[in-house]
Each structure stands twice: as C-alpha cells, then as structure tokens.
Amino acid sequence: MLLGGVSETYTNLVTTVFSSTIAAKAWLASAALVLAVVQVTTAARIYGRLSFLPERGLAISRVHRWSGRLAFLLTLPVFFHCVTILGFQTPDTRVAVHALVGTFFYGVFAAKVLIVRDRSLPGWALPTAGLTLASTLGLLWLTSSLWYFTTVRFGF
Amino acid sequence: MGRGWIPVLVGAVVVVSTFALAQAQIFEPSLPAASAAAGGDVYRGETVFQRECAACHGARGEGGGVGPRLSGAEVDAATVTAAVQRGRGVMPAGLVSGREEADVVVYVVSISTP
Numbered sequence: 001m002l003l004g005g006v007s008e009t010y011t012n013l014v015t016t017v018f019s020s021t022i023a024a025k026a027w028l029a030s031a032a033l034v035l036a037v038v039q040v041t042t043a044a045r046i047y048g049r050l051s052f053l054p055e056r057g058l059a060i061s062r063v064h065r066w067s068g069r070l071a072f073l074l075t076l077p078v079f080f081h082c083v084t085i086l087g088f089q090t091p092d093t094r095v096a097v098h099a100l101v102g103t104f105f106y107g108v109f110a111a112k113v114l115i116v117r118d119r120s121l122p123g124w125a126l127p128t129a130g131l132t133l134a135s136t137l138g139l140l141w142l143t144s145s146l147w148y149f150t151t152v153r154f155g156f
Numbered sequence: 157m158g159r160g161w162i163p164v165l166v167g168a169v170v171v172v173s174t175f176a177l178a179q180a181q182i183f184e185p186s187l188p189a190a191s192a193a194a195g196g197d198v199y200r201g202e203t204v205f206q207r208e209c210a211a212c213h214g215a216r217g218e219g220g221g222v223g224p225r226l227s228g229a230e231v232d233a234a235t236v237t238a239a240v241q242r243g244r245g246v247m248p249a250g251l252v253s254g255r256e257e258a259d260v261v262v263y264v265v266s267i268s269t270p
Contacts, residue, residue: 006183007183010183015216019206019210019215019216020202020206020215020216021199021202022199022202022203022206023206080183082178083174083177083178084177084178084181084182084183085181085183085199086178086181086199087178087179087180087181088175088178088179091200099178102174103171103174103175103178104171105174106170106171106174107167107168107169107170107171107174108167109170110163110166110167110170111163111164111166111167112163114162114163114166114167115163118159118160118162118163120159121159121160122160125160129163148203151207155215
C-alpha cells in the first residue's frame with residue numbers, strides 16, 4: 001500500500017503540469033533529445049568538426065557539459081516511471097524494443113561518463129560512447145515520444 | 157585485463173541492475189478491486205483514453221462539454237463496460253474493443269475513484 005502511494009503521489013505531481021504521465025514522459029524525452037543533439041553538435045565542434053560554430057574554447061565545453069547534465073536530469077522522471085512503475089514489458093514490438101533499449105540506456109551513460117574521465121583510453125572510445133548514447137536516446141524517443149505524438153495526441 | 161574494460165563492466169552492471177529493477181516493478185500501484193477484476197492494464201488504458209475518449213471527456217476525464225465528467229464520478233467497471241459496448245448519448249458503441257476495452261475500463265475506474 002505504501003509503495004502504491006509513491007506511484008500515486010508521482011502521478012498526482014506530474015498531472016499538475018501535464019495531462020498524463022505518458023504525456024510528461026513524451027515531452028521530457030523530447031527535451032532530452034534536443035539536448036542530446038546539442039551534445040553531439042558541441043562534441044563535434046570540440047573535436048574540430050563543424051567549423052561554422054563560433055569557437056572551440058571554453059564556451060563550447062561549458063555548453064556541452066551543462067546540456068549533458070540537464071539532459072540526464074530530464075531523463076530521471078522518465079526512468080522512474082518506466083522502470084519502477086511500468087517495468088519490463090513486451091506486449092508488442094514497439095514496447096519490446098523500447099524496453100530492451102531502455103534497459104541499456106543508463107549502462108551506456110555510465111560507461112560514457114567513465115570514458116570521459118579516463119584519458120588513457122584510445123581516441124575513438126569517447127566519440128563512440130557518446131554517439132552510442134545519443135543513438136540510444138534517439139531510438140527510445142522514436143519508440144515512445146514519436147509514437148505518442150503521432151498515435152495518441154500532440155499536446156501537453 | 158586493462159583499464160579499458162572498467163567502463164564496459166560498470167555499464168554492464170548498470171544494465172543488469174536496471175533490468176532487475178524493472179522486473180521488480182517496485183512501485184506498481186495497487187488498483188481498486190473493480191479495476192483488477194476487469195483484467196486490463198491501467199497504463200495502456202490511459203493511452204487508449206487519451207486517443208479515443210479525451211476529446212469529449214477531457215484529457216484528465218474532467219468532462220469536456222460533450223462527454224460527462226469521469227474523474228471522481230465513482231463509476232464501476234460494469235457501468236463503463238456497458239457504456240463502451242452499447243454507447244451512451246452521443247457516444248457511439250464499440251469505440252474500442254478487446255484488450256483496449258479492458259484497459260480503458262480499468263483506467264476510467266481508476267480515475268473515477270475519489
């Protein structure tokens with residue numbers, strides 16, 4: 001009963017802003033995806049690509065770090081709802097793919113964070129981890145938010 | 157084993173932990189008895205409700221001018237099932253059926269419970 005109360009409190013909190021918990025997840029994941037695009041773009045600039053961006057200096061690094069932190073925070077409510085309330089489900093292909101990829105998301109995230117801090121690793125390790133993480137988030141968005149916006153409704 | 161394996165190992169541990177947490181489903185809500193008896197899934201039902209019912213009943217079942225308020229209305233599963241299958245007022249019969257019907261009935265009962 002106590003655990004059920006946690007879920008109810010979460011739902012009540014979320015629906016003060018969004019129409020439903022599903023809508024909340026769709027929009028939070030979309031915001032995280034936008035920040036992931038910022039992550040990939042700024043990372044590419046840091047690696048000397050995308051020269052149309054203003055500079056390779058401190059500003060780009062700051063934008064990269066803070067967009068990553070914010071994206072991570074935005075995924076936490078989604079994680080809480082998906083993992084602790086809905087659990088691992090496979091009723092159809094879309095949900096099965098979403099559940100499987102979602103299971104790997106924070107594992108890839110943890111690996112990426114460790115790779116960032118280890119300068120002894122080969123140069124390809126960090127871009128590979130970063131792109132894998134962004135791709136994972138993209139796939140999660142395609143199998144949840146895009147489905148919600150196109151199948152259920154496009155609104156808060 | 158070189159240090160390069162550490163991120164992979166930690167990542168693997170996080171993946172396994174996430175899967176275990178998802179399997180445990182620790183915060184699964186306790187549904188009203190009537191909802192459990194209907195055999196549907198409240199979260200799938202929420203999706204069906206948003207797609208098929210919210211236009212008339214409001215996004216949170218608060219009523220939307222065309223459809224009556226369902227939130228807090230204390231309707232039971234049998235009443236909702238009858239309305240879905242036979243229609244009521246301007247609401248056509250059979251908007252949803254099968255699993256979607258069971259799911260949306262559970263959801264409506266859950267939001268109708270004060």
